[in-house]
Amino acid sequence: MPDAPSATRRSERARAAILAAAGELTRELPYAKLSIEAIAARAGVGKQTIYRWWPSKGAVVFDAMLELDSGPDGLALPNTGDIAADLRELLRGSVAALTDPGFESFLRAMYIEIQQDPEIGAAYRERLLLQRAAIADRLAAGVQSGELRPDLDFELATDLLLGPIQSRWSLGLGGLTEAYADAALTAALTYLKA
Amino acid sequence: MPDAPSATRRSERARAAILAAAGELTRELPYAKLSIEAIAARAGVGKQTIYRWWPSKGAVVFDAMLELDSGPDGLALPNTGDIAADLRELLRGSVAALTDPGFESFLRAMYIEIQQDPEIGAAYRERLLLQRAAIADRLAAGVQSGELRPDLDFELATDLLLGPIQSRWSLGLGGLTEAYADAALTAALTYLKA
Known part of the structure; x- marks a missing residue:
């Protein structure tokens, strides 16, 4: 069953990329200009991937902060x-x-x-x-x-x-x-x- | 010259209506949901009337607060x-x-x-x-x-x-x-x- 682990790995990679993108953009942009779209674009994922795990940009940024x-x-x-x-x-x-x-x-x-x-x-x-x-x-x-x-x-x-x-x-x-x-x-x- | 005073009165009325609308909406809405569009609609003016006097919703809300x-x-x-x-x-x-x-x-x-x-x-x-x-x-x-x-x-x-x-x-x-x-x-x- 090689699929399940590789799907998990893909998920983990996407999650890490989203948190890294959120972290970078929080430092670069005024918070009002930070959007889920921008995080998705920087992370190379679709918006819906972010919304699968987080309800709002604030929730992503909160988790990105906890990583630090x-x-x-x-x-x-x-x-x-x-x-x-x-x-x-x-x-x-x-x-x-x-x-x-x-x-x-x-x-x-x-x-x-x-x-x-x-x-x-x-x-x-x-x-x-x-x-x-x-x-x-x-x-x-x-x-x-x-x-x-x-x-x-x-x-x-x-x-x-x-x-x-x-x-x-x-x-x-x-x-x-x-x-x-x-x-x-x-x-x-x-x-x-x- | 009846025009100038009446234009001034219209301006004052619009300004007061905008500040009142901003005040009401600040109490009613989460701040992220408050928009210049909503203030304009409530005040019965166009968006451009608001932008003539204020650069952002924050600036309108600040002035609305000073009124209190x-x-x-x-x-x-x-x-x-x-x-x-x-x-x-x-x-x-x-x-x-x-x-x-x-x-x-x-x-x-x-x-x-x-x-x-x-x-x-x-x-x-x-x-x-x-x-x-x-x-x-x-x-x-x-x-x-x-x-x-x-x-x-x-x-x-x-x-x-x-x-x-x-x-x-x-x-x-x-x-x-x-x-x-x-x-x-x-x-x-x-x-x-x-």
């Missing part, structure tokens, strides 16, 4: 025993990801879709909640070690740590440097520390 | 002499605006355009910077009265106050209540206070 990602295992925060040092890595890493030209266009595309497509919004939030759970784990360890205040609200603490960076980025206010990340951390720690 | 707004004069923060009380109004007001069904769809539309249209992004930021300048004025008064720390960085302080609320909203994380606004303020004030 280290996956849920990459979300865990280090625990060096120094909460300030570990959170510094988190905030500097956020600034680096949000200002990385190769990644920023995906995140802007996702921000657009979150505002308008409830399904992609839900899928993105599911991923975001994994990241936030990983942060909460590290904060909980900091509470247990006595570095952080015992009554810490992890949701609010995460917002206080990442909200300033995220909101500057999403509003296009600029100024996202390592020095800014460190200053935002110092400010948040005033509240977080025991 | 109290204008720059409404941006000044109260100064009751109690910085915590005045900032509490600011944060509660942000939560109220972001969760107001009549206003939220405009803000989501603007968030979409900021990510993809540099011109609308710049116009929106110009407005945002007026609001941030008004907040900085109130913070400066708080520093002068000795309520806030003398070395306060107004940019960072504004991000710390509004970033948690804005980022929860833009990521669709929910939980935006008055109680959340008050908790975010308490946390931020730990750093802001002298």
